[in-house]
Amino acid sequence: MSPLSSTWQCPSNIAIVKYWGKKGFQLPANPSVSFTLQECTTTTTLQAFQHPGRRNPEVQLYFDGEYNEPFTHRARNYFHELAATLKWLKSYDFEITTTNNFPHGAGIASSASAYGALGLCLASIEQALGLTDSENFLQRASFLARLGSGSASRSVYGGWVIWGKTLFQDKSSDKYALPLDTQQIHPLFLTLQDSIIIVSDQSKSVSSTVGHGMMQNHPYAKLRYARANEHTQKLISILQQGDWESFAHICQTEALDLHAMMMTSENPFLLLKPQTLQWIEWIKEWKIQENLKITYTLDAGPNLHILYPDTESIKVRKHIENALERSETLKVIHDRIGQGPMPLTSQTLKNG
Numbered sequence: 632m633s634p635l636s637s638t639w640q641c642p643s644n645i646a647i648v649k650y651w652g653k654k655g656f657q658l659p660a661n662p663s664v665s666f667t668l669q670e671c672t673t674t675t676t677l678q679a680f681q682h683p684g685r686r687n688p689e690v691q692l693y694f695d696g697e698y699n700e701p702f703t704h705r706a707r708n709y710f711h712e713l714a715a716t717l718k719w720l721k722s723y724d725f726e727i728t729t730t731n732n733f734p735h736g737a738g739i740a741s742s743a744s745a746y747g748a749l750g751l752c753l754a755s756i757e758q759a760l761g762l763t764d765s766e767n768f769l770q771r772a773s774f775l776a777r778l779g780s781g782s783a784s785r786s787v788y789g790g791w792v793i794w795g796k797t798l799f800q801d802k803s804s805d806k807y808a809l810p811l812d813t814q815q816i817h818p819l820f821l822t823l824q825d826s827i828i829i830v831s832d833q834s835k836s837v838s839s840t841v842g843h844g845m846m847q848n849h850p851y852a853k854l855r856y857a858r859a860n861e862h863t864q865k866l867i868s869i870l871q872q873g874d875w876e877s878f879a880h881i882c883q884t885e886a887l888d889l890h891a892m893m894m895t896s897e898n899p900f901l902l903l904k905p906q907t908l909q910w911i912e913w914i915k916e917w918k919i920q921e922n923l924k925i926t927y928t929l930d931a932g933p934n935l936h937i938l939y940p941d942t943e944s945i946k947v948r949k950h951i952e953n954a955l956e957r958s959e960t961l962k963v964i965h966d967r968i969g970q971g972p973m974p975l976t977s978q979t980l981k982n983g
């Protein structure tokens with residue numbers, strides 16, 4: 632019998648209000664808000680081969696065309712955790728073929744697009760088996776993606792996305808993300824550009840999993856979670872009003888809060904590089920010189936995301952090009968807010 636198969640291309644996302652700290656099993660300690668990128672994507676094919684009677688599904692992962700042992704190990708753990716509650720998984724073995732179009736582990740959230748794609752593939756196969764209806768498809772994919780990587784729950788939607796229960800957003804949930812209504816978002820934030828300055832393409836020295844764990848007994852955890860809640864509330868209304876300066880302020884505060892948490896944990900660590908700080912200084916200069924609408928954010932890594940509306944693209948990109956010539960920056964990836972994932976193939980027949 633031919634295997635069930637699904638292929639999705641899923642973008643990464645960048646959080647403005649950051650998720651940093653967990654509670655329970657893969658639930659966020661505070662709400663987070665991100666926008667989904669357009670260019671930085673993972674493409675994944677998931678094949679499910681019928682094999683009844685397994686205690687746990689067998690999983691193999693091929694990354695960039697080659698069998699990858701560390702990624703297989705992580706994917707296998709993910710499937711085994713899922714199989715404890717999703718019994719159908721025990722009747723199949725899985726083969727994952729995946730590729731990224733951006734550097735892995737360098738602060739562009741590769742786990743977000745990777746688990747986003749996997750969640751979508753799994754939800755497609757569940758749909759082919761008649762286990763998920765199309766009405767709840769993206770919510771289901773977000774739920775499944777979250778169990779692999781929290782930030783991935785947000786990548787299954789395009790545009791602006793919120794994950795985590797908060798009083799300030801109807802129907803918000805810790806279990807899955809929801810898109811913010813595009814009709815409610817000011818045009819300034821629907822054309823947002825993100826030039827990602829790659830100062831290092833090395834894997835991070837401390838993984839996000841370890842970083843989240845360090846929030847458990849962090850001296851500032853309570854304050855951090857309260858600030859993230861307050862920033863979520865403010866950001867939702869800023870996105871509606873189109874207030875650039877307040878947006879810029881939240882972006883920078885959240886970026887530096889995230890890295891401050893790393894630097895002030897019991898086992899402090901620092902992911903920023905001198906080049907990161909240099910670029911932050913340059914952005915401040917450009918903003919003052921030309922009164923630009925420009926700001927920045929950071930993920931859990933040294934690479935800087937420079938944010939600006941598309942009306943500023945020509946000026947900002949000229950500055951970036953000039954700065955690239957006088958710095959040791961590896962490269963820049965010009966990305967922007969995107970439409971969300973795309974199915975490349977999916978199984979539509981129900982497998983009886």
Ligand code: PMV
Pocket residue numbers: 645646648649650651663740742743780781782783839840843930931
């Ligand atoms: O999704 P994880 O478990 O890799 O955590 C990533 C958290 C940050 O990327 C640092 C912030 C976020 O909200 O995306």
